Amino acid sequence: MQERVTMADVARAAGVSSATVSYVLSGKRAVAPQTRAAVESAIAELGFTVNTAARSLRTGRSSLVALIVPDIANPFFAQLAATLQEELRGMGIHVVVCNTRARRDEERALLAEAVQQRFTGVVITPFRLLPRDMETLTAAGIPAVVSADVPFGPVDLVTPDARTATRRALERVTAAQRRRIAMIAGPRDATGGDPRLELLRSLAGQFGTALPRELVIRGEHTREAGAAGFARLMDRRYRPDAVFCANDVIAIGAMDKARELGIDIPGEVALVGHDDAAFASLVHPQLTTIRYPADSVGRAAARLLRERLDGRPVHRTVHVEAEFVARDSA
Amino acid sequence: MQERVTMADVARAAGVSSATVSYVLSGKRAVAPQTRAAVESAIAELGFTVNTAARSLRTGRSSLVALIVPDIANPFFAQLAATLQEELRGMGIHVVVCNTRARRDEERALLAEAVQQRFTGVVITPFRLLPRDMETLTAAGIPAVVSADVPFGPVDLVTPDARTATRRALERVTAAQRRRIAMIAGPRDATGGDPRLELLRSLAGQFGTALPRELVIRGEHTREAGAAGFARLMDRRYRPDAVFCANDVIAIGAMDKARELGIDIPGEVALVGHDDAAFASLVHPQLTTIRYPADSVGRAAARLLRERLDGRPVHRTVHVEAEFVARDSA
DNA sequence: GTGAAAGCGCTAACAC
């Protein structure tokens, strides 16, 4: 049962006060080189590490960052968690994973908890949350980074720029003479509607086509919803020959249903996903998709958080370029 | 900027001492019903929540559980994280994700950190760690739950029982007259060798076959290693007609290579994975695999941890039944 | 059944 080494122990060993040890660690005031050296060697000798509980109690800030996402088991968010954790580790910050299951009540509860526990920061992909729900966080002075397709309250934002990639996707689809474009989008009550849908709609005109209302299906970001959505689309009199999906999980569900119905992809219907989740290249046919790079998003989020903790006062937005990945399904 | 409500505030509002508030919360000593009621309503009224930093400083225990795994982006571990988080949330415990990237130095560093930070518990899937590396944890009195195929030091264990499932897999493979069985296993220096390999080997005899040394390939748990391993197996004079893989990621790599080499699966070679990762049913042909249920593992780990925190002194092992999932690749 | 008070280890204001 090793005893904990405290700053007082280090101070004694180095022949200084514990305040000096603290200042050596934080760099918040000048310390004479030889004092610093003595402290540092005492720290090394004794194997001292700071007690984060004491620090948190004193400063009112924990060393935790909450990652609040709809579904941590979704490969996109799992990768985001991995990258974020990796990036923040060097600062001694731990990443706490929080699943909202796409429910607004859980999103709000988790935000409230982040405030109560005095988390040092929050990275969140809101799903049904409203921008004003973020106020609790900003009021408490907790830096927040939102990873979302559209701006979301007065916080830092990591947002993909998918315009070019979406245009490429439309080029590809229309080059194959497809004009009846559909989308299986996210739920109607999701925060900010579905920006991926809006983008597709706004670009479709440039390609001599449009997304008629009856060819837009709304549903959850699940495989089941993808299958159901695809089935409904195939029932339309005006049957689509290209289907975009709000994410890859939905696209997989659509593929399930296509197989069940004996509909050839991409022969009869082209299919385009979003995210480039890890499994996108595993399905057959391989999924053509618009890639949102989870690792770049994670790195950007970590950087914004670091800057914020270093005192940057204004909010920043980082754009991450999405990428069209042409595989076999379109 | 909402001010924090402390126990002292609650105590004042309820007309008691802060000690009483503490005891109402912890239940560690009897409190008169009416006192308790007064305290509880004051808590509700003021919206009090305990300051975990202060509690941690005082008790020497944080409210964090570390989940230490080789790769959080692996769907199996992502699901484990999701379940664990869900299960522990009710206790006010947060799950911190820690990626070791299958490296022993990182595994050790993370364990050391769990001790330093006085984590309340650790759930770990060791990869290259040695059982004695766990001693730091046990010496510090930190409850640990290991999720692994074999016992691992004096800690609680969640372990799959894959005997029946593996037997089923062998039945299926040998019923198709396959006798030249191979395995792409984990690395030779992994902790405890590769129990999935040992199990397969020990059962093979019952099916009139064996795993000759030259048909066992060792490598990392990656897609690339799976592809490389499969290529090597196909180069053998004694070419296998059934290949087991230590996990599904490896199996996917093997499939990549089979496609590249124009080898039909399952026609020429049957392929069996382990885990039933989320993508197993997505690949073509769909992967036949031995399912290790991540959610059951997560629930069991949470339960063991809870029991331990409630004071159970002895170590327990929970067996989780693996399941043979027959799909198309074998 | 309840209260008073010490003290966990750190940070930062203040003093020199």
Added chain:
DNA sequence: GTGTTAGCGCTTTCAC
């Protein structure tokens, strides 16, 4: 450039 010290909010011992 360095030291002294108060106090963050809680738990728990001791006293009644």
